[in-house]
Amino acid sequence: SYDLTQPPSMSVSPGQAATFTCSGDALPNQYxxxxxxxxxxxxxxxxxxxxKRPSGISERFSGxxxxxxxxxxxxxxxxxxxADYYCYSTDSTGNQRVFGGGTKLTVL
Amino acid sequence: QVQLRESGLRLLKPSETLSLxxxxxxxxxxxxxxxxxxxxxPGRGLEWLGEVYYTGTTNYNGSLKGRVTVSVDSSKSxxxxxxxxxxxxxxxxxxxxxxxxxxxxxxWGQGILVTVSS
Numbered sequence: 440s441y442d443l444t445q446p447p448s449m450s451v452s453p454g455q456a457a458t459f460t461c462s463g464d465a466l467p468n469q470y471x472x473x474x475x476x477x478x479x480x481x482x483x484x485x486x487x488x489x490x491k492r493p494s495g496i497s498e499r500f501s502g503x504x505x506x507x508x509x510x511x512x513x514x515x516x517x518x519x520x521x522a523d524y525y526c527y528s529t530d531s532t533g534n535q536r537v538f539g540g541g542t543k544l545t546v547l
Numbered sequence: 548q549v550q551l552r553e554s555g556l557r558l559l560k561p562s563e564t565l566s567l568x569x570x571x572x573x574x575x576x577x578x579x580x581x582x583x584x585x586x587x588x589p590g591r592g593l594e595w596l597g598e599v600y601y602t603g604t605t606n607y608n609g610s611l612k613g614r615v616t617v618s619v620d621s622s623k624s625x626x627x628x629x630x631x632x633x634x635x636x637x638x639x640x641x642x643x644x645x646x647x648x649x650x651x652x653x654x655w656g657q658g659i660l661v662t663v664s665s
Binding site for chain 2: 538541
């Protein structure tokens with residue numbers, strides 16, 4: 440089965456940039472999308488198709504993809520950004536949908 | 548904006564079958580979107596289970612080995628999830644979600660916690 444790999448945790452100080460990575464062998468040919476999940480809530484789409492931002496999502500969120508690695512950056516991290524961040528993509532066939540294991544962001 | 552709401556039994560026993568329904572409002576179940584189920588075990592990550600198109604065409608997570616069925620009832624603007632042969636490992640929050648144009652999960656329901664325990 441196909442896997443997307445994310446570091447399990449990250450910690451930044453308020454105002455710093457938080458950079459999340461997601462690696463997968465099929466990423467050179469498949470879009471990456473990113474979700475924020477606060478405790479007890481459903482996931483929220485924050486970046487789609489590598490770098491597009493849905494309406495209502497802060498400009499502090501940006502995304503990119505290069506080769507087998509997709510990246511989500513949150514500029515000027517705030518306490519309200521504390522959450523789990525998941526990348527999502529598909530395998531090389533485009534039929535199997537896969538989430539990364541998630542990265543827990545702590546801002547302190 | 549499409550809104551989704553899950554419903555179904557929340558406590559089941561091992562070997563039983565899970566059946567959940569997702570009600571769709573604020574948008575049409577027809578069109579280019581796929582209708583999906585994703586679950587999250589306690590303290591764990593997200594796992595895609597399967598999806599259905601309004602025509603009834605389906606796509607499933609191969610790791611579930613035929614235990615999962617997703618179907619649609621367009622007349623009721625609903626789609627459903629069936630998961631057979633339950634074990635404690637199937638205890639999770641189950642979310643229904645809109646797979647926008649078959650690409651990414653755009654909107655999610657609030658989720659329903661299903662517990663499998665004897």
